[in-house]
Amino acid sequence: MASETTNATTRLRPSNTSGWLTIPAPLARLFKKFPLLTYPPNELPIRAPSSRDVATLYVFISEPDALKGLPSYNPSCLKWQTFLKLAGVDFQLVSSNNHASPTGALPFLIPPFSPQNPTTHSPRPIPSSKLEQYPDEKSISKVPGTLSLKLEAYESLLDHRIRNAWLYSLYLSRPNSALLSRLYVAPVSQSKIVRTTVLYQLRHAAEAEILRSMGSPRVDPRALYDGAKEAFEALSTVLGAEDWFFGTSEPSLFDAAVFAYTHLLLDDGLAWGERRLSDIVGDFQNLVEHRDRIFRRCWGSEGS
Template identity: 25%
Template sequence: MFPLKQLPAPHTRPHSVKVTLYAYTPGWQVDQETPLMDSGKPAIGSFDVDSLKWMTYLKFNQIDFQIRPAFEPNMSPSGRLPFLALSNGSFVTADGFEAWVQENKPKVTTITAKEKLDHQEAAEALAFINLAESKIHTALLYTLWFEPSHFNTTTRQHYFGHHVWVLVNLLSYRERSRISQSMLLTRAQIDRELIFEEAAAAIESLAILLGDGHSHGHDEKDAEDKDKDKEFYFFGKTSPSSLDAVVFSYLHVILTLPTIRNVEADEVDAGRRSGELARIVRKHDNLYKYSQNIWNKWFTA
């Protein structure tokens, strides 16, 4: 009778081999009542800056991962999306994300000076990350949550469109109130003109830092490709850094934000205002090309 024969549980859930990123995805969808939640196709990009930032940083560091569309922040241990679910059943949230990536990325045996930021560049990169995550982030939040043209259509649809309409209204206004309170922690009032002036100055600073290495496209002759690659990322590096992940994420979300069309005559100005942030970015051809190059190289290749 002994030893007893042990049989496997009939419904054991297999562990995922890949790390799973739960994030708002895919990118902005046009002419859809609700976000694309399960089309059977791989999710590409995100309309949410933090989600796109995580995707980009994982790709930059060659982490093998899969994406699961998620629209409920409460499913995250931190109450905020995105988050990582690991094969051992543990989770990684925003506080430990970058450290986890650095510990788990593939080991590179040869790293040249052209690929790695030195101490001064790393300090500059951190300063520009803070600039983007304060000035540009505030302008993007204002565009999405306080410009009626976007709030009443694009924003509510993408963040809460999977709920019934009563909850869409309740949750979207509650989130806008939360964002308003967070803005007022660092400024006396929510001044649209000042917010966009600060964002424009920050975007111009990034354009100057990037330089003119992106003022041309990918259609140059092959003999020049090697020279172009030297300035493909910030500081002329041949490999991207966390600064590239952050800046690209803001640029891409801003540039792909749906254009407000079919507005009434008295709403034309509101429609124009909703596209102001994208127009500011498009004034800098190098930033526009930079964003396009990263998207094509890392997301569509």
């Protein structure tokens, strides 16, 4: 999800207004006497490579797929994975989760580092919010930008209509329960109780995010799919006969963001049980061809 409901468990907590009036008076007095501490970011996972000749990108992905450098199954992770590949950044993938992230969310990147060099310090993790600047800082080929006003309008389609339909399709549509469990539940634990709890939390977080985004008291699948179809139709129209969005000479971050959804929805390897959203994308041939162009450029062959 941009960042997916596995990120959403943290993100979807109600945003209470600040001030002591928001909690009971006895607790307020207690906290005034014993102020809460702000802890630093989490340490890197123990299995993080101690010596890295190339950058390391931590994403949602299976360990076998990480070793092969294949696309992440998470739209937020895949967006940045694709962007870095388009920018020519050399990096390795590590299978991870939000709890292992110093920022509490995936993806994040650790720049190259060699402990044998006494003049270098262990690099700080780079969160997704700062990954767009990373290729520029390293003097790697720059991915073209797009006009901000036009971009904001179409980014909104991705962040709301398409994302909401994605959340419903993967997390709430019962025919896709097996896929959801394979991607996000089974890797967590072998305990049936833990898996049941995680599944409930993921679905609850997805539902809450959809309702909040739509400002609706209930989830309406038909409205979600209709909204996604209108969004993909708008994207198809603005792409037109061009290779890349907004007529840029090379694919941009926005191209990577669109690809992150279209590739996963068209990927037969995910074995979608309910393909309504996938079929919507498949109806727009130029979006399918756009997906194939980026896949060839980044992974060297046609997508499945």
